[in-house]
Amino acid sequence: MNNRKLEFSMTLMVCVICAIGFGLIAVLVGNAKIQNFDHTIISVIQGIEAPRLTTIMKFFTMIGNGIPIAIITFVVMIVLYTFLGHRRELIFLVCVVIGSALLNTLLKLIFQRARPDINRIAEAHGYSFPSGHSMAAFTLYGVIAFLVWKHVPTTIGRVTIIILSSLFITFIGVSRIYLGVHYPSDILGGYLMSACWLTGSIWVYQRYLERSERTRSTH
Template structure:
């Protein structure tokens, strides 16, 4: 796939994700998504069982707080000290930190109260969009993007996508199951983070292309001298 097609695809995915988030946010603000939330919540929480509760607690734990910070530090160290990929380090840090800041901003804007019925764990702060969902999508999404560039086999890339999707989905669903988020919170988080992730990749790819053209032009001038 050529760069121009990649950039076009990233731009439209970002645009569609932003549009999708805008629609969900509007429905949340007008309280016209309550039926959707009720149906999905009943479906998810209707599967409650002790073993499943432990699994959901696990995914919620690794999807926020200390585990995310630790994983982020490990990835930053690996990119800087092992691979010496400074530009990829900046991209990774920008996506993860930017997603967290965006989430806090959106929560303040919409100030949606969390669900109060059938809570299995405690959670503070506003509900929309889900911080765990945004963090998971950004973290595992950018990891998939960066690792994809260094994996050449179809099997390896397939496993990468499966693991990333599984982690993102499981963390999002765990928030509904444990009663601390509405399904629309999770959906909104995925869409907001998806838009931020793809627009970040778009700028990164544009930077690489401009840098490549600049280096090529400099080499051409050197040859002509």
């Protein structure tokens, strides 16, 4: 019971910290007081522009688009169902990814921030804050890391999963700044909101598994 209370407290603390961080960024965005931060980061990232790097960044932004995200999600679903036989994990994955997308759509409609027009290398439509790519990447690769982690027995394997998922999340976010379609605050806000959503979702899922195990043990 004490471990469960501690876990709940830690989960709540992470969610609150991420929510407060997102709220602060949202206030600064609304008051246009984050422009210096945004333009400084944009100048640094776009200052290293090069043809080969642009190709790399376009690749990372591509795999953060809706269709590639859907394909990756579907492939992971097949693996979970076919090789591991975990239907509950499959349902959890779908709910978390779809929930993140719906949350992002709602937040964009609330804030309605226009996209930057500084050195636009790629085209993008819709509102800017929070970044849909950063939320989708953090949610998808975060939940994949969580689900795969449970089935990897070695420390090296688990560390590799964390490193790979972190790299994908980071590069997808940076690619949006590099290509000129998002402000850095859009990316950071997307990460924070997605972290809040994913942390809360994982906690709820873990509690569901515990209740299911207790129910089976009593029958």
